[in-house]
Amino acid sequence: MNRLNELFQHKKEPLLSIYFTAGYPDLNSTLDIAEAIEKAGADFMEIGFPYSDPLADGPVIQNSSQKALQNGMNLTILFKQLKELRKRVSIPVLLMGYVNPVLQYGVKNFCDSCAAVGVDGVIVPDLPMVEYEEFYKDYFIDNAISNIFLVTPQTSEERIRKIDNLSNGFIYLLSSSSTTGKNLTVSNEADAYFSRIREMNLKNPTMIGFGISDQKSFNKAAEYTRGAIVGSAFVKFLDTENALQRIPEFINSIRP
Amino acid sequence: MNREFISSSVKWGVNPKGYFGDFGGAYIPEMLYPNVEQLRQQYLNIIYEPDFQEEFHNLLKDYVGRPSPLFHAERLSARYGTTIYLKREDLNHTGAHKINNTVGQILLAERLGKKRIIAETGAGQHGVATATVCALKGLECIIYMGEIDIERQAPNVARMKMMGAKVVPAVSGSKTLKDATNEAMRDWINNPIDTHYIIGSVVGPHPYPDMVARFQSIISEETKKQLFEKTGSENPDIVMACVGGGSNAMGMFYHFLDDQDVRLIAVEAAGLGVNSGESAATTLLGREGVLHGSRSILMQSDDGQVIEPYSISAGLDYPGIGPQHAHLFKQDRAEYVSITDDEAMQAGRLCSELEGIIPAIETAHALAQLEKMIFTGKESVVICLSGRGDKDLDTYMNYFNL
Ligand SMILES: Cc1ncc(COP(=O)(O)O)c(C=O)c1O
Numbered sequence: 001m002n003r004l005n006e007l008f009q010h011k012k013e014p015l016l017s018i019y020f021t022a023g024y025p026d027l028n029s030t031l032d033i034a035e036a037i038e039k040a041g042a043d044f045m046e047i048g049f050p051y052s053d054p055l056a057d058g059p060v061i062q063n064s065s066q067k068a069l070q071n072g073m074n075l076t077i078l079f080k081q082l083k084e085l086r087k088r089v090s091i092p093v094l095l096m097g098y099v100n101p102v103l104q105y106g107v108k109n110f111c112d113s114c115a116a117v118g119v120d121g122v123i124v125p126d127l128p129m130v131e132y133e134e135f136y137k138d139y140f141i142d143n144a145i146s147n148i149f150l151v152t153p154q155t156s157e158e159r160i161r162k163i164d165n166l167s168n169g170f171i172y173l174l175s176s177s178s179t180t181g182k183n184l185t186v187s188n189e190a191d192a193y194f195s196r197i198r199e200m201n202l203k204n205p206t207m208i209g210f211g212i213s214d215q216k217s218f219n220k221a222a223e224y225t226r227g228a229i230v231g232s233a234f235v236k237f238l239d240t241e242n243a244l245q246r247i248p249e250f251i252n253s254i255r256p
Numbered sequence: 257m258n259r260e261f262i263s264s265s266v267k268w269g270v271n272p273k274g275y276f277g278d279f280g281g282a283y284i285p286e287m288l289y290p291n292v293e294q295l296r297q298q299y300l301n302i303i304y305e306p307d308f309q310e311e312f313h314n315l316l317k318d319y320v321g322r323p324s325p326l327f328h329a330e331r332l333s334a335r336y337g338t339t340i341y342l343k344r345e346d347l348n349h350t351g352a353h354k355i356n357n358t359v360g361q362i363l364l365a366e367r368l369g370k371k372r373i374i375a376e377t378g379a380g381q382h383g384v385a386t387a388t389v390c391a392l393k394g395l396e397c398i399i400y401m402g403e404i405d406i407e408r409q410a411p412n413v414a415r416m417k418m419m420g421a422k423v424v425p426a427v428s429g430s431k432t433l434k435d436a437t438n439e440a441m442r443d444w445i446n447n448p449i450d451t452h453y454i455i456g457s458v459v460g461p462h463p464y465p466d467m468v469a470r471f472q473s474i475i476s477e478e479t480k481k482q483l484f485e486k487t488g489s490e491n492p493d494i495v496m497a498c499v500g501g502g503s504n505a506m507g508m509f510y511h512f513l514d515d516q517d518v519r520l521i522a523v524e525a526a527g528l529g530v531n532s533g534e535s536a537a538t539t540l541l542g543r544e545g546v547l548h549g550s551r552s553i554l555m556q557s558d559d560g561q562v563i564e565p566y567s568i569s570a571g572l573d574y575p576g577i578g579p580q581h582a583h584l585f586k587q588d589r590a591e592y593v594s595i596t597d598d599e600a601m602q603a604g605r606l607c608s609e610l611e612g613i614i615p616a617i618e619t620a621h622a623l624a625q626l627e628k629m630i631f632t633g634k635e636s637v638v639i640c641l642s643g644r645g646d647k648d649l650d651t652y653m654n655y656f657n658l
Contacts, residue, residue, distance in 0.1 A: 052429065053429070055441045055445075100545045103546060150286040152286055152287050154448050154449075179287075182446070
């Protein structure tokens with residue numbers, strides 16, 4: 001049982017998670033932002049590690065990733081920064097990024113490093129489920145790292161069941177198949193899809209991400225799931241003046 | 257058609273899990289999974305249906321103009337002191353091998369009920385070939401092309417527009433082929449229902465590398481017959497082709513893979529030189545990793561960031577190679593060599609002057625390799641003349657001050 005599992009067990013109110021890119025806007029802003037997110041009352045966070053070719057991301061996260069790389073961020077530096085993580089942050093922390101940097105770092109190494117710094121879960125959207133199951137699962141389980149899978153309205157019921165069986169943490173629902181930074185799709189189909197998932201009575205809790213940008217979309221997500229994840233809207237906000245001091249303001253605008 | 261003949265090599269082809277040895281697979285986010293999985297389940301059934309095969313071969317014959325000639329290039333042969341044949345993919349409709357694949361994929365897209373076609377392009381040849389088949393079938397066509405390539409391949413941009421395609425500039429990263437591919441994949445993520453992505457080379461998640469290789473395998477299928485008619489033997493001693501992602505090379509190698517005594521030579525772009533930092537010589541400079549949905553060999557930094565490649569030729573300006581090539585490279589079935597910008601440009605001019613054939617700069621890389629080889633005089637060599645140089649005239653004119 002890691003911090004993430006405990007959070008989902010104990011907290012009953014809608015959960016809010018915040019995504020940001022490590023090394024953006026400055027190489028060393030990672031932990032300051034993480035600490036501010038916790039202080040502002042978010043329930044957990046996802047720290048993105050940048051990749052040169054983020055093909056599931058829209059312009060905002062493409063830009064933060066590129067800037068982070070220019071600032072010199074990479075996994076080795078990130079894990080060095082995260083050595084201080086658990087001195088400053090107590091809520092669950094996930095890492096999110098693409099598979100190639102993880103493969104080059106070594107998947108086992110990566111999981112060991114996550115555990116060593118107190119990371120609770122990982123989201124690697126382009127790590128295929130079959131490869132995870134066949135080659136890598138044990139590294140995650142041995143380190144109590146939750147591997148989080150995505151589900152879209154086009155994901156078949158059979159596949160969702162399989163994902164549910166392989167998951168330990170939560171399942172990440174997309175309101176529609178999209179890159180990051182689009183607005184939450186509010187439609188009858190989306191409602192039907194969220195209801196369908198709810199009625200499947202999955203073992204794992206669900207959260208909605210991609211396109212959550214304000215109180216309205218957050219509330220919509222919380223109607224159907226345990227809560228929502230805000231990414232692009234937050235990364236965009238980080239670009240505004242005095243953003244670090246104003247993080248509580250941002251969190252309040254999503255979940256007062 | 258005899259299914260045995262067209263099926264993939266057991267040793268060198270794709271396995272049931274979608275891998276060529278250590279390479280391949282489908283490293284894609286969930287948003288792409290339903291479309292890629294549908295393709296995986298259906299591509300072989302669809303493309304080997306008699307009605308598909310009939311339409312495919314009729315279009316290749318009457319629309320593309322196949323079979324493309326196998327030409328005995330006498331003056332090039334005399335110059336290098338051996339027997340050289342050129343497989344004339346430049347004579348295909350639209351001027352390159354790329355159309356073999358787009359004809360196949362458009363028929364597949366139709367049978368999958370897709371209404372909207374997207375593609376990436378580097379040199380513009382694949383974009384033109386895609387726009388062409390979309391016009392033929394009356395389907396909406398969106399082409400992603402790096403901003404830099406839009407400039408250096410202007411005639412092809414105009415051709416795509418003439419045929420009603422929308423050309424969208426890719427402005428991220430190096431603004432070339434890799435970035436155009438990212439944009440096409442993002443489009444597909446955002447349009448999961450009605451869209452088919454026609455990938456232009458033997459890259460991408462399984463089943464693309466295998467599927468594109470099958471469509472391009474017509475190149476070696478014809479070559480065997482034509483060579484037999486000319487020489488009484490199906491097999492040459494050496495087969496050569498240039499490699500960007502690797503589709504013309506894979507098509508040219510395909511039916512020779514199991515003929516162990518046929519030497520296969522794949523020519524990559526060295527750009528300004530393999531040690532110059534401005535290169536696209538993937539096998540020399542790359543390591544194993546994942547790019548655009550498959551495990552292969554790619555140019556990358558120690559921490560797994562893709563290195564922006566460089567070549568004078570837009571079609572070879574790509575930091576990876578298809579997974580089947582990675583397999584042939586690792587297992588030493590094919591030799592991977594590289595040619596600089598200057599060597600390619602000279603070879604392009606030489607072929608023009610000696611044979612009256614102006615090759616694409618991509619193709620000129622394969623021709624340039626002849627300069628580096630030592631022949632006894634008894635070899636027969638087949639080179640895939642993957643495309644014509646019309647699109648490159650600006651680059652040739654600037655380079656040679658014509
Ligand atoms: C004429 C020609 N040859 C070769 C290539 C390289 O592609 P591939 O390696 O897939 O054959 C291109 C790509 O645009 C091309 O236009």
